Amino acid sequence: QVHLVESGGGLAQAGDSLRLSCAASESAFSNGRMAWFRQAPGKERELVATITWNAGYTWYPDSVKGRFTISRDKGRNTVDLQMNSLKSEDTAVYYCAGRTGSAFRTDQAAYNYWGQGTQVTVSS
Numbered sequence: 001q002v003h004l005v006e007s008g009g010g011l012a013q014a015g016d017s018l019r020l021s022c023a024a025s026e027s028a029f030s031n032g033r034m035a036w037f038r039q040a041p042g043k044e045r046e047l048v049a050t051i052t053w054n055a056g057y058t059w060y061p062d063s064v065k066g067r068f069t070i071s072r073d074k075g076r077n078t079v080d081l082q083m084n085s086l087k088s089e090d091t092a093v094y095y096c097a098g099r100t101g102s103a104f105r106t107d108q109a110a111y112n113y114w115g116q117g118t119q120v121t122v123s124s
Helices: none
Strands: 004-007 010-013 018-024 033-039 046-052 068-073 078-083 092-099 118-123
Touching: 004 092, 018 033, 018 092, 018 118, 033 068, 033 078, 046 068, 046 078
Parallel strands: 010 118
Antiparallel strands: 004 018, 018 078, 033 046, 033 092, 068 078, 092 118
16 A cells, blocks of 8 residues: 655745655556645645656646646655745645556546645745
8 A cells, every 4th residue: 555645834924935745655656647736624625736757747727837846756756846935825735646547637536545634824
């Protein structure tokens, strides 16, 4: 069973930066894709960044494009999310997720593995 463990969340002020990290217990996604989702109170979980493990192709929704950057380190089996120019609307629980297929998918049902989540709170 693959385990994903997030770290790096916390409290920030608007305009600040935070970096989230996700460590996978094994290299299960060599032909797959990793992603970061977030869920704010009362809202559905949404995809904020995704990357293919092999080629490193990335995708972001307009809400975070230009501010968030996803990256992966094959040697360490980690996926990071660099978040710059944070806004109050970025406040949410952030989840790392992985899927063993590489097809581009935005729905959470397509991802096989999930971390426990890390809270990010941005004050204005």
